[in-house]
Amino acid sequence: MAAAEREDGLGRESIKERARLRLREFDVGDRFSHLPLPKASVLLPLMVREGKLHLLLTLRSMQLRRSPGQVCFPGGKSEAIDKDEIDTALREAKEEVGLQPEKVEVICRLVPGIDKMNHLVTPVVGFIEDTFQATPNPDEVSDVFVVPLEYFVKPLNYKTLPYKTSTGYLSRMHCFIYDDHEHKMSFKIWGLTAHFAVFLALVIFGKRPTFEVDYDLDDLISSSEKNFMNLYASIYKRKKSNL
Numbered sequence: 001m002a003a004a005e006r007e008d009g010l011g012r013e014s015i016k017e018r019a020r021l022r023l024r025e026f027d028v029g030d031r032f033s034h035l036p037l038p039k040a041s042v043l044l045p046l047m048v049r050e051g052k053l054h055l056l057l058t059l060r061s062m063q064l065r066r067s068p069g070q071v072c073f074p075g076g077k078s079e080a081i082d083k084d085e086i087d088t089a090l091r092e093a094k095e096e097v098g099l100q101p102e103k104v105e106v107i108c109r110l111v112p113g114i115d116k117m118n119h120l121v122t123p124v125v126g127f128i129e130d131t132f133q134a135t136p137n138p139d140e141v142s143d144v145f146v147v148p149l150e151y152f153v154k155p156l157n158y159k160t161l162p163y164k165t166s167t168g169y170l171s172r173m174h175c176f177i178y179d180d181h182e183h184k185m186s187f188k189i190w191g192l193t194a195h196f197a198v199f200l201a202l203v204i205f206g207k208r209p210t211f212e213v214d215y216d217l218d219d220l221i222s223s224s225e226k227n228f229m230n231l232y233a234s235i236y237k238r239k240k241s242n243l
Contacts, residue, residue: 027108041088042075098135
């Protein structure tokens, strides 16, 4: 028994170490922090379960004014007490699902996204223990669940929604339906949440997904940054024209 547990622990550690090495190559640090947009952060909590990487997600409370009942990562707007984007993500995860900051091994910050309110949203990736028991804050979160990370490159139920941003920037929106047998329900994962999950899976697995993506997969780092800067430029141009 002890030998099997030790072997399991070693296997878990090697999965984590491979992921860490890949993620550190894509760490943007504070490179985009200076951009003049309101700031927000999300935590992308990774865990190893049954020999595979999984991602923890939340279902927003129906009482919330913005995006009630939608799937998202723990996160929210930056506050004056936050030192940086990592602080914001950890503080929000503690408030929303009871995840203590010291229980998160922060690995990196990935290329940010811009939400429909024009917040600059930074995804912070960190490992948590698979034994973590969420205590959702009912005012903000109605459910917490995990999805195998591989689902975001090899989904069973996927569609793409073409969409145009408020600035006329054309893109595609990923939409996944995930059947969670533990909760006996299906979750719809789309929008910026799906965008971050797909990018995380591409970074870690380094393989071509079963659907189309807007990246040059042979040069994922620079193509992801270029996509972001194009989106940012289109929003910034519109902000200036409105002044």
